[in-house]
Every structure is written in C-alpha cells, then in structure tokens.
Amino acid sequence: MSLQSLLQSRVATALIAAGIDPALAVVTPAADTRFGDYQTNAAMVAAKSLKKNPREVAAAIVAHLQVGDLSEVPQIAGAGFINFKILDAALSDAVNAVRLDDRLGVVPVADPKTILIDFSSPNVAKPMHVGHIRSTILGDSLTGIARQLGHHVITDNHIGDWGTQFGKVIYGWKHFLNREALEKAPIEELVRLYREVNALEESNPAIKETVRGELVKLQQGDEENLSIWNQAVAYSWKEFERLYGLLEITFDERLGESFYNDALGPLVERLLTKGIAELSEGAVCIFFRDIPALEDKPCLIRKGDGGYLYATTDLATLEYRQERWKPDAVWYVTGAPQQLHFHQVFAAAQRLGITSDLRHVAFGSILGEDRKMMKTRSGENVELGGLLHEAMERALSVVVEKNRDLPDAERHEIARIIGLGAVKYADLMQHRLTDYVFSWEKMLSFQGNTAPYLQNAYVRIRSIFRKAAESGVSTEENTIVIQAPAERALALQLLQFGEVLTAVLDDQRPNLLCLYLFELANAFHSFYEACPILKSEGDIRSSRLALAEVTARVLKTGLGLLGISVPERM
RNA sequence: GCAGCCGUAGCUCAAUUGGAUAGAGCAUCUGACUACGGAUCAGAAGGUUAGGGGUUCGACUCCCUUCGGCUGCACCA
Structure with a gap:
C-alpha cells in the first residue's frame, strides 16, 4: 500500500470516528510544499453538507487521527486544510518499498475491467497521415497504462477497408496497374491509380458509370473484384505494419469495416422491428426526440438507395464486440469532430440494451506553424512515414553534433529512439483535447518538457x-x-x-x-x-x-x- | 439556426473530488563553471484566467449571459 493510500485509510478511520462519511477521505500531495507533503480537504468538504465551521470539523478529524508513525502532528491551516509532514523514517521506508517492488509501487486495481480500445484505424489504399498519429499514439499509451494497472485490454484496429474509393481503385487496377511499383511502394501505387481514375472521370464523365459499376460488382461479391480488393487490403496492411513495427505498436484484433458487412442488413431490420429506427424520406433513421441535444439530429443508418453508413457499421461492430469480448468499457480514440457521431451511436447503443461504458476519447488537431490544420505546401496531408523518418534524421544530426565519439550503428539506433520518442512525447504531453502546433524545434530540444x-x-x-x-x-x-x-x-x-x-x-x-x-x-x-x-x-x-x-x-x-x-x- | 470543443504570462502549454499566493517550458535578465554528462542548477521578471453576472467560506474549474476562434449537423467515413 502506498504512503498516500495509507494516509487515506487513516483519515477514513478518523472520519468515521468523527461521524463523517469516510468516502470523503481523499489525500493528495500538498499543493504547496511549504505547508507539508500531503493534505486532505475532507474537513472543508464535510463542513459544507454539515453546515458547520470547516476549522472546527478539521479539529474534530485531527483529534481522531492516528498517524504518529507516518507524519508529524497534522496541522490545520487556512479554511480547514489538514496538512501532513511525512517523517524522514517513514519516507525512507516508503521509497525503499518502491525500490524493492518490481512494479515500482503501482498497485493493480481491485476490480480489473475488460477494456476494448479502438484506435489508429487507417484507410486502405491511402497513406497513413498525421491525422492518424494522435489516435495511434494515444491509444497505444492508454493500452500500456491500463495493462500496467491490471486491466484486461483488447486493442482493435478498425481499419477502413470498405469505402466507395474502391470503385476507382478497382477500375484503375484493371487498366493502369504497375506491378513493380505496387511491390515497391504499394500505397503510393494505389493512390496513383485512384488519382488517375479521378482525373479520367473529370475529362470523360461517361466513365463514371463504369467506375460505379465496379464498386457495385464488388459489393455483390464479384470474384475478380473481390480478389483485387483482397490484394489491395493485403498490400496496404503490409505497409501499415512497417509503420507499426517502427513505432513498436501491435494490435490484438484487426477487424476492418468489411468484416461487419453481412451484419448490417439484419441489424437495420432488427432496429426497425424493435421500433428503435423508422423510415423517413426513404432512409432509415434513429430519432432521439427525448434527448434535447439530438432532437433535430437523427442518426441515419440506411440510405434511400439501400446503402449503409458509418453509424450502421459502428453499431454492428459494437454488437459484435459485446458478443465476442463482453467488455466493461469500449474506448474510441478518434478526433473531436466526431463527437456528434458518437453521441448518436452511444444513444442508439443504449436503446439496443448495451450497457458497457462507452467513451469517445476525443482529441484535437495537429496544426502547422500557420495555426491551421497541418498540411504540406501543396495542401495535402502529411504522410506519417515521411514524418517519422524526418524525425529520425533530425535526431541523428543532433546526436552527431552533441556526441562525436559514438560508433555509427549506435548513433542510428539512438537517433531512432530520440526521433520517435520526440514525436510521441510532443503529442502525448499535450492535453488531448487542445489543438497543438507541430514544431520540430521544440520537440527535439534537449531543454524543457521534451x-x-x-x-x-x-x-x-x-x-x-x-x-x-x-x-x-x-x-x-x-x-x-x-x-x-x-x-x-x-x-x-x-x-x-x-x-x-x-x-x-x-x-x-x-x-x-x-x-x-x-x-x-x-x-x-x-x-x-x-x-x-x-x-x-x-x-x-x-x-x-x-x-x-x-x-x-x-x-x-x-x-x-x-x-x-x-x-x-x- | 442547433450542438460540441476551446479562449490562462510575449509564445507554447499546465493546474489532481471546487481549495491555500494560478504553475512550467521557450524567449528575456541575474547568478553558479577547469563540471558525478553545464544537454545542468539557483534566482528575477512576466497574469483583471476573453468580458459581465450568479452559486460558495472559497471559482480557471459549476450555472447564466455576451464576445471571439475551431468543428460538426440525412443519405461520405
């Protein structure tokens, strides 16, 4: 038991003796070290509901406190703060206990939860870009911390492998594919195909129908198109894995959107039957008339043309996860702009009887020096791979400059550790909801919080x-x-x-x-x-x-x- | 129009159930140095927490309101 929790239990005992709710026994490190090492504000919190003088309540608590083995006599200060100054001997004991503990004083939680974390989620046939970096890094660190505390965590990479972009990719694959380029840089080639077809559609609108036809064929299970799609997914994943390998991130599960295709139709039917969803203007929607914020914001789950949407897949995914993992909590690590979507999905899930603790772990955007969404000079997304390599290169030049004696191989390994660490830390060190400005200079500085x-x-x-x-x-x-x-x-x-x-x-x-x-x-x-x-x-x-x-x-x-x-x- | 997020030092950001004199880093200034890695440390200066009102013994934090920025809002994901 940590020194802090030990103090806390002593305070709880004293609170009971003083006739106060022991749930108020919260001990925190002292806000101002001049007053002591730890403090509890329990007296002031209790005084509020008891309608008593906080200092008198504090005096009553201190009268029952038995902490002589841990701290000097607790002092009452200010409005009713109770301060503890830890004895050197007790502090020495506590830190020695941490020293001898493999877990460094981290106590596993009493009630481990099963937490499913959904993060990273890149799109097939598109490069991972800075937009994916926060999700990936945040999700991975939360995973590590939750596991350290004894929770059972399942990481699931819900990759975007079933978008409308596949009509173009398949058409391009059939007409312009360069096999060698595909082997060498798969995503680059897939993007090239996509762009090529895009340009073709611009100059020759008649082709659009044919391209759409390829998508429909894929969705209907056409063998050739399915095979092309499968290859595109496999090639893309190969490239994603290179990045995950570099970042040292792994996933337990990798079920893309396509995995849930067969579940979408039945899910919508079920929602209709149960009266949770209804037909409206030819589409199927879920209305939230009892939730003020969502009153005029229905959640669309089937389009007029019979197609399904983001929310449909998310609900089907959630149902599958309930069945497969029975999670106590599901965390979605995605950007803040998607808050409305998750608000809707969570509300819909509740109506489906899903009781897991669903959370949208939202985060802000990465901005360029101009304080706008970070883009390349030509206005495109910054690719993650390039960014990580630039980080390592920049770190290498710093290492070479600071330490000239290191062998070359070690230098490169150090540059990798410093470069990737700098990128990850710059992201994690920020409050996740604030947008932050990406700055090589700051993240690679050896001074400051880096x-x-x-x-x-x-x-x-x-x-x-x-x-x-x-x-x-x-x-x-x-x-x-x-x-x-x-x-x-x-x-x-x-x-x-x-x-x-x-x-x-x-x-x-x-x-x-x-x-x-x-x-x-x-x-x-x-x-x-x-x-x-x-x-x-x-x-x-x-x-x-x-x-x-x-x-x-x-x-x-x-x-x-x-x-x-x-x-x-x- | 509706909703969400945000607004804190010149800049980038913190602030642990509502707690003590709102804290760091960068930049600026002053000290410490033939250094257990100075890639450091000690210190100074810098604030009406966007404005106003309310609740409270106490508000950056909660409520109301105004202003400003970003984002989302039926057939993309």
Missing part, C-alpha cells in the same frame, strides 16, 4: 553507474535513507508514480504522466546538483546511488508506458 530531456535524465543516471562500476563502487543492496531536502523532494515524487497512472486512466489523459515524468526529471536534477553522489561516501553514497537507480527505473518504465524507449548513452 522526450530528449527525459531520455537525457535517464542517460545521466546510467552514466553515474558506469562511472561507479569503473571505480569499483558497489551498487548492490543499497538502502535509501532520506535526509537532505532535495532527497525528500525526489523521494516524494517517486512515490507518486502509481497514483499518477490511476489519474491518467480516469480521464484517458497521458499528458498527466508526461507532466509527472518531467517533474521527476526536474526533481532528480535538483537532487543531482545539491547532493553529490559519487563524491560522497559510505551509507550516504549508497543511499544516493539507490535513489538514482529507482529514479532511472521509474523514468524508463514511465516512458515505456508512453511507448517511448530510452538509450543507455546519447
């Missing part, structure tokens, strides 16, 4: 240990004894790791973990400056070495949960 800064903090600690080994200093079996202020601050920060992960998952916000790691690195650097490690001796030296070692492990683990690796040198 991946390279955190990676460097880790590298610096590793360097201390290499030095220790060279000079024969033992780094085994060290016990941490907290004394100096900088040691206290670092130790307190280390104890927060588990708590932070819980907070991240509560609201699907990895930026809280980024913030935590940044503050941890800061706390370490202050400690590093104020408390000489190798220049000290005996128990102090071994204590400080151990503190540095735990810091390195938390940094490495925390960054790992964000999908970011660390080098040993850089």
Whole structure:
C-alpha cells in the first residue's frame, strides 16, 4: 500500500470516528510544499453538507487521527486544510518499498475491467497521415497504462477497408496497374491509380458509370473484384505494419469495416422491428426526440438507395464486440469532430440494451506553424512515414553534433529512439483535447518538457553507474535513507508514480504522466546538483546511488508506458 | 439556426473530488563553471484566467449571459 493510500485509510478511520462519511477521505500531495507533503480537504468538504465551521470539523478529524508513525502532528491551516509532514523514517521506508517492488509501487486495481480500445484505424489504399498519429499514439499509451494497472485490454484496429474509393481503385487496377511499383511502394501505387481514375472521370464523365459499376460488382461479391480488393487490403496492411513495427505498436484484433458487412442488413431490420429506427424520406433513421441535444439530429443508418453508413457499421461492430469480448468499457480514440457521431451511436447503443461504458476519447488537431490544420505546401496531408523518418534524421544530426565519439550503428539506433520518442512525447504531453502546433524545434530540444530531456535524465543516471562500476563502487543492496531536502523532494515524487497512472486512466489523459515524468526529471536534477553522489561516501553514497537507480527505473518504465524507449548513452 | 470543443504570462502549454499566493517550458535578465554528462542548477521578471453576472467560506474549474476562434449537423467515413 502506498504512503498516500495509507494516509487515506487513516483519515477514513478518523472520519468515521468523527461521524463523517469516510468516502470523503481523499489525500493528495500538498499543493504547496511549504505547508507539508500531503493534505486532505475532507474537513472543508464535510463542513459544507454539515453546515458547520470547516476549522472546527478539521479539529474534530485531527483529534481522531492516528498517524504518529507516518507524519508529524497534522496541522490545520487556512479554511480547514489538514496538512501532513511525512517523517524522514517513514519516507525512507516508503521509497525503499518502491525500490524493492518490481512494479515500482503501482498497485493493480481491485476490480480489473475488460477494456476494448479502438484506435489508429487507417484507410486502405491511402497513406497513413498525421491525422492518424494522435489516435495511434494515444491509444497505444492508454493500452500500456491500463495493462500496467491490471486491466484486461483488447486493442482493435478498425481499419477502413470498405469505402466507395474502391470503385476507382478497382477500375484503375484493371487498366493502369504497375506491378513493380505496387511491390515497391504499394500505397503510393494505389493512390496513383485512384488519382488517375479521378482525373479520367473529370475529362470523360461517361466513365463514371463504369467506375460505379465496379464498386457495385464488388459489393455483390464479384470474384475478380473481390480478389483485387483482397490484394489491395493485403498490400496496404503490409505497409501499415512497417509503420507499426517502427513505432513498436501491435494490435490484438484487426477487424476492418468489411468484416461487419453481412451484419448490417439484419441489424437495420432488427432496429426497425424493435421500433428503435423508422423510415423517413426513404432512409432509415434513429430519432432521439427525448434527448434535447439530438432532437433535430437523427442518426441515419440506411440510405434511400439501400446503402449503409458509418453509424450502421459502428453499431454492428459494437454488437459484435459485446458478443465476442463482453467488455466493461469500449474506448474510441478518434478526433473531436466526431463527437456528434458518437453521441448518436452511444444513444442508439443504449436503446439496443448495451450497457458497457462507452467513451469517445476525443482529441484535437495537429496544426502547422500557420495555426491551421497541418498540411504540406501543396495542401495535402502529411504522410506519417515521411514524418517519422524526418524525425529520425533530425535526431541523428543532433546526436552527431552533441556526441562525436559514438560508433555509427549506435548513433542510428539512438537517433531512432530520440526521433520517435520526440514525436510521441510532443503529442502525448499535450492535453488531448487542445489543438497543438507541430514544431520540430521544440520537440527535439534537449531543454524543457521534451522526450530528449527525459531520455537525457535517464542517460545521466546510467552514466553515474558506469562511472561507479569503473571505480569499483558497489551498487548492490543499497538502502535509501532520506535526509537532505532535495532527497525528500525526489523521494516524494517517486512515490507518486502509481497514483499518477490511476489519474491518467480516469480521464484517458497521458499528458498527466508526461507532466509527472518531467517533474521527476526536474526533481532528480535538483537532487543531482545539491547532493553529490559519487563524491560522497559510505551509507550516504549508497543511499544516493539507490535513489538514482529507482529514479532511472521509474523514468524508463514511465516512458515505456508512453511507448517511448530510452538509450543507455546519447 | 442547433450542438460540441476551446479562449490562462510575449509564445507554447499546465493546474489532481471546487481549495491555500494560478504553475512550467521557450524567449528575456541575474547568478553558479577547469563540471558525478553545464544537454545542468539557483534566482528575477512576466497574469483583471476573453468580458459581465450568479452559486460558495472559497471559482480557471459549476450555472447564466455576451464576445471571439475551431468543428460538426440525412443519405461520405
């Protein structure tokens, strides 16, 4: 049990003794460290409903508090804050417990949930672009964090493999396909086919019918078209896998939109029979007359021409997932513009009797330096592959400049770790709902809240240990004894790791973990400056070495949960 | 028109059930240096949290309202 939860349970006991609801026993790190290390605002919250003076309530709680083994006498301050100053001995014990814990103080949740996370979802025959990067990176980090906390997570890549674009792709495949180009750069070739047919349609409108015919044939199960489609999907996936491999991201499930085709018709019929959906202007819609925000916004599930829509597929997908995984929660990691869509789908799902906790993990856009949606100079989407390679190249030139002694192969590996880490961190460090401006300069800077800064903090600690080994200093079996202020601050920060992960998952916000790691690195650097490690001796030296070692492990683990690796040198 | 998101330091962003004097980074300024990796640290300066009203002991946070930006809104996904 963490020090914080230990304090919390003591507060709960005191609340019961004082006749107050123990659910109010919330202990947080002190907002202002001048007042102490931890605080509880329970007295002020309780005073509100009890209609009593907060300070008197606080006094009643403190009278029942038994924390002598953990903290100095709790102080009441301000409007009714109760502050705890942790005893050095208790702090030392707590941080030693983290040191000896493989999980670094992260306590698995008492009630593990089955969480299905839907993210990335690129479109077949189109390149992955910056629009997919946030979904991919956010989804992957949430997966790692949820699993670390003991949840059962299923990752599902709901790829767009059944769009109307296939009419054009198939027509192009039949008339203009370049096999060699397809082998070499599959998506590039598929995009070329698409564009070629597009241009053809412009100059020769008569061709449109034929192109539409190819799509209809595909939908009706025509063997040749189905085979072309299958190949297009397989070639596209091959290229996606290259990117996922580079990013070190894997999926448990990869069921595209096409997988649900057969379920769409019966689903719509069922919704009609149940009276959930109705015919309107030739289409089938679900109306939400009882939900003010959706009153005038029906959800279309079958077009007048019999075709199905985005919402239809999403509902069918949801039903399949309920059946297959029985998830407690389903998280959709997609952009904020789709909020209305999910509002509708979730409302419809509720009428279908689906009770899982459905969440739209929405995020903002990536903007260019001009503060508009990030595009290339010619106005096209920026391709993810190119962007990642540019990141690695830029990182390489920094590494070459900063460290001239490294062998070439190691340099490239370091550049990969730093470049990809920088891109991922720049994205995750932001509150997910805010749009953010993409800046190479900022994300690759070694100063400030960036991946390279955190990676460097880790590298610096590793360097201390290499030095220790060279000079024969033992780094085994060290016990941490907290004394100096900088040691206290670092130790307190280390104890927060588990708590932070819980907070991240509560609201699907990895930026809280980024913030935590940044503050941890800061706390370490202050400690590093104020408390000489190798220049000290005996128990102090071994204590400080151990503190540095735990810091390195938390940094490495925390960054790992964000999908970011660390080098040993850089 | 309806709905959603957002508006915080010059810039980019934080702010843990509504809590203490709204915090970081970048940029600017001042210190520390033959350095356990200075790729660092210590410090200064920088704010009417878009405006107004309300609830509260207490509001960046909740409610109402005005302004401004972005996005979505029946047969694309």
